[in-house]
Amino acid sequence: MPRGYRPRGAPAGHPRHNGRVTATTPGLAEPPTTPEVPDGRRSPRVVVVGGGPGGYEAALVARRAGADVTLVERQGLGGATVLTDVVPSKTLIATAEWMTIADRAPELGIRSLGQHADSPASGHQVLLDQVNERVVRLARAQSADIRTRLVDEGVDVVDGTGRLDGPQCVVITPSDGEAPERRCDADVVLLATGSTPRTLPEAEPDGERILTWTQLYGLDTLPERLIVVGSGVTGAEFAGAYRSLGSEVVLISSRDRVLPGEDADAAQVIEDVFRDRGMVVKGQSRAVSARRTATGVEVTLEGGEVVTGSHCLMAVGSVPSTQGIGLVEAGVRLTERGHVDVDRVSRTSVRGVYAAGDCTGVLPLASVAAMQGRIAMAHALGDAVVPLDLETVAANIFTAPEIATVGASQASLEESGVRYVSTSLALARNPRAKMLGIKDGFVKIFAHATTGIVLGGVVVAPRAGELIFPLTLAVSHRLTADDVAQSFTVYPSLSGSIAEVARVLHQRRA
Numbered sequence: 001m002p003r004g005y006r007p008r009g010a011p012a013g014h015p016r017h018n019g020r021v022t023a024t025t026p027g028l029a030e031p032p033t034t035p036e037v038p039d040g041r042r043s044p045r046v047v048v049v050g051g052g053p054g055g056y057e058a059a060l061v062a063r064r065a066g067a068d069v070t071l072v073e074r075q076g077l078g079g080a081t082v083l084t085d086v087v088p089s090k091t092l093i094a095t096a097e098w099m100t101i102a103d104r105a106p107e108l109g110i111r112s113l114g115q116h117a118d119s120p121a122s123g124h125q126v127l128l129d130q131v132n133e134r135v136v137r138l139a140r141a142q143s144a145d146i147r148t149r150l151v152d153e154g155v156d157v158v159d160g161t162g163r164l165d166g167p168q169c170v171v172i173t174p175s176d177g178e179a180p181e182r183r184c185d186a187d188v189v190l191l192a193t194g195s196t197p198r199t200l201p202e203a204e205p206d207g208e209r210i211l212t213w214t215q216l217y218g219l220d221t222l223p224e225r226l227i228v229v230g231s232g233v234t235g236a237e238f239a240g241a242y243r244s245l246g247s248e249v250v251l252i253s254s255r256d257r258v259l260p261g262e263d264a265d266a267a268q269v270i271e272d273v274f275r276d277r278g279m280v281v282k283g284q285s286r287a288v289s290a291r292r293t294a295t296g297v298e299v300t301l302e303g304g305e306v307v308t309g310s311h312c313l314m315a316v317g318s319v320p321s322t323q324g325i326g327l328v329e330a331g332v333r334l335t336e337r338g339h340v341d342v343d344r345v346s347r348t349s350v351r352g353v354y355a356a357g358d359c360t361g362v363l364p365l366a367s368v369a370a371m372q373g374r375i376a377m378a379h380a381l382g383d384a385v386v387p388l389d390l391e392t393v394a395a396n397i398f399t400a401p402e403i404a405t406v407g408a409s410q411a412s413l414e415e416s417g418v419r420y421v422s423t424s425l426a427l428a429r430n431p432r433a434k435m436l437g438i439k440d441g442f443v444k445i446f447a448h449a450t451t452g453i454v455l456g457g458v459v460v461a462p463r464a465g466e467l468i469f470p471l472t473l474a475v476s477h478r479l480t481a482d483d484v485a486q487s488f489t490v491y492p493s494l495s496g497s498i499a500e501v502a503r504v505l506h507q508r509r510a
Ligand SMILES: Cc1cc2nc3c(=O)[nH]c(=O)nc-3n(C[C@H](O)[C@H](O)[C@H](O)COP(=O)(O)OP(=O)(O)OC[C@H]3O[C@@H](n4cnc5c(N)ncnc54)[C@H](O)[C@@H]3O)c2cc1C
Pocket: 049, 050, 051, 052, 053, 054, 055, 072, 073, 074, 075, 076, 078, 079, 080, 081, 082, 084, 085, 086, 089, 090, 160, 161, 162, 163, 192, 193, 194, 195, 213, 234, 321, 325, 356, 357, 358, 359, 363, 364, 365, 366, 367, 368, 369
């Protein structure tokens, strides 16, 4: 596949991808060819700072490679991924998805007994206290599972906050505040400290009415009117979910359309669906402040318009957790936005210090964090290394319908000048979609104009995150559109549309 694509949705200079991804980038530390073991006899000592997927996956790999591994985590195993971000949001969205499906019931010939004002279409009412109790319970259980697994594998798990004291020592302040500080010498350090929600100075969250996404799970009743500030992936997912759960929702989008970094056709489908479902979407509107009133919140937009609601969710991005932990003092180079500067094998500017996940700003996905962590350990401990390849990453936005993407985006193909063909078919013509009452969504495939190799794809559909897998296989293994077209699909099935798009691409290239 031609090199030089940016990852989907990442405009030039976007922090998602800092461009420094070659294993031979000047200025970054030389790779150790063997484990960095001073006396050649004892096991290498690895210290991992941060217990999200960037950290815990790496700890497991390092243990299997025979290293002595200490992992320090200040919040809970699984990190923000498990405790506040991915797992809770997707569990909440599972309830929202049920409500969305229930809304289609009348069309499928189902009459509801006992309508309710909170959800007139489906006749179901969401009990947010019970939903959130389930969300928190599942997240904690997953965190406990990860702790058990790490301990069983022999990782020394420490509850505390780590900071570098030079490149080869991590000082741990235990969380209980009682035990003394602990100094851990290390041959290899992995920084996997993640990120925290960005806030605006004039819209400080109070945890009750003005909230970050980490604070949503303390709510025990549904917000009557939720103002969501920010229409990136986080804002769009929560806006859609709360609308499905039964809240009125106002989405404040600073750009022309929601989901500015994503496939334009897919984002348009989501914006249209949002409006159809009664959401107020305010485009080209930037929030400058949010303040509590006697009964709720007021959000003031640039230009002076005031939007009122019962609650406000700030979803205006994240800040890497890289300050105050001795990185600069140890010589670790940070980018202008404060991310740890890494290459494709997760090396920082300091020999023996690696970084993975959101603290690097390469591509903030749990799957990418885990991959960076595994690659770091393979490199540091002398195993075979395949550098990170962002051109095959699959991702999913859990709106209703979902947007799943893999490989090159249309924007990146246009910019790279690669000759490509693309075809898109609406799901509404798919027989199984008709049976299920699905009207919104499409399948789009990009293929190289000469070779027919599948370069990327977009699926907008319920459960698109599952449907994208055949295209992920195609992109990863350089299959052609004809390979996809000639494979059997079940009749009737939504995946039939993937093969159909591939057949149309064959005709277009013929
Ligand atoms: C609302 C939301 C939903 C998302 N949904 C998805 C999704 O569906 N799929 C997906 O792939 N991605 C999703 N993401 C992105 C995903 O959450 C991140 O890419 C992922 O969490 C990054 O993992 P990480 O290991 O880098 O960091 P984290 O999971 O944030 O873990 C870092 C950990 O390090 C700890 N830490 C920080 N500093 C220290 C220190 N000095 N000492 C000790 N411990 C420290 C933190 O407490 C934290 O627990 C979502 C993000 C958000 C905000």
